[in-house]
């Protein structure tokens with residue numbers, strides 16, 4: 001069977017779904033192709049934090065816009081996505097990081113973010129149960145927050161269904177060719193023809209790029225996570241402990257605590273296996289930060305991928321192949337960046353020009369500078 005569309009989106013994570021939504025709203029007839037189920041890659045494995053505390057005007061601007069889009073989703077979709085602004089508290093336990101926070105806060109404030117540097121005492125007044133031993137300062141933005149990824153993806157899916165857009169689920173792309181249009185062959189034998197194609201396949205994007213001769217600097221890493229039993233709300237903001245043996249966790253609206261840490265050294269590859277070391281170590285690190293968590297039970301652990309780039313910022317651009325677009329390398333921030341990044345990308349795909357400056361995410365950049373708030 002061969003089907004023709006205005007565009008095809010490969011990968012139904014937050015990036016593919018949000019971009020498909022905006023393309024569809026702009027009137028494009030499109031197909032979304034997904035090798036498993038919607039969100040089954042990294043998106044439904046994330047812990048759903050949303051922050052504006054980045055280091056460059058571009059990333060900060062995208063995140064301000066994403067926060068605004070998350071806040072409109074309930075009205076847009078007709079049901080809540082549990083968007084909740086209880087902040088992010090980033091903690092510096094050394095002077096070097098404190099200085100990084102100070103200079104980032106200057107940039108963030110210029111961009112209109114409601115952020116301040118707190119003393120350990122002030123941090124404790126935000127999170128009374130916080131152990132501030134060794135803490136030098138904390139960067140706090142009360143407008144950062146969280147949302148429920150399942151609801152966000154359902155919102156995009158419902159909107160695409162309303163316009164009767166086609167989904168090919170549990171049907172991996174097995175071949176990609178560039179003739180007059182792109183020809184996308186799926187595992188079940190379907191061939192999709194489209195003049196524009198987006199590769200939004202998260203950690204698998206580099207593999208798909210290879211089918212078109214692209215060598216994309218994308219490096220998947222395993223990241224593990226836990227969720228605890230529900231407890232009365234006691235934490236508030238996402239606590240981000242940047243020490244080498246630090247961690248980050250926040251409490252969901254319903255009382256569950258979700259958390260992760262970034263392993264040193266990193267664990268390369270597309271992997272979703274969990275480790276005993278992580279669950280033991282995560283518990284220790286959380287209790288060090290909030291000792292009252294000692295008696296709280298961990299319910300479940302899982303793992304997924306961060307897709308990294310050499311400089312810690314995403315790639316969102318047209319590739320060297322005309323009309324073949326790439327949006328990947330979210331470096332652990334794809335859920336939060338997704339709505340706004342995808343909105344601008346969809347505009348670019350429809351109109352052929354950017355409506356914002358996304359040089360920082362271009363595919364041909366030098367990749368030498370580094371996002372300091374990973």
Ligand SMILES: Cc1cc2nc3c(=O)[nH]c(=O)nc-3n(C[C@H](O)[C@H](O)[C@H](O)COP(=O)(O)OP(=O)(O)OC[C@H]3O[C@@H](n4cnc5c(N)ncnc54)[C@H](O)[C@@H]3O)c2cc1C
Nearest residue numbers: 011013015035041042043047049173202304333334335336
């Ligand atoms: C433990 C953990 C915690 C995280 N916490 C946060 C957080 O708090 N905040 C935040 O913003 N981000 C967080 N992230 C990162 C976030 O999950 C990702 O950046 C984001 O989900 C990336 O979305 P995506 O659409 O690019 O990729 P994905 O969600 O991985 O989607 C790509 C899709 O492409 C499909 N695909 C792949 N190959 C093919 C093929 N050949 N044919 C068809 N389909 C294909 C996959 O099945 C997949 O569904 C976290 C990630 C992890 C693992």
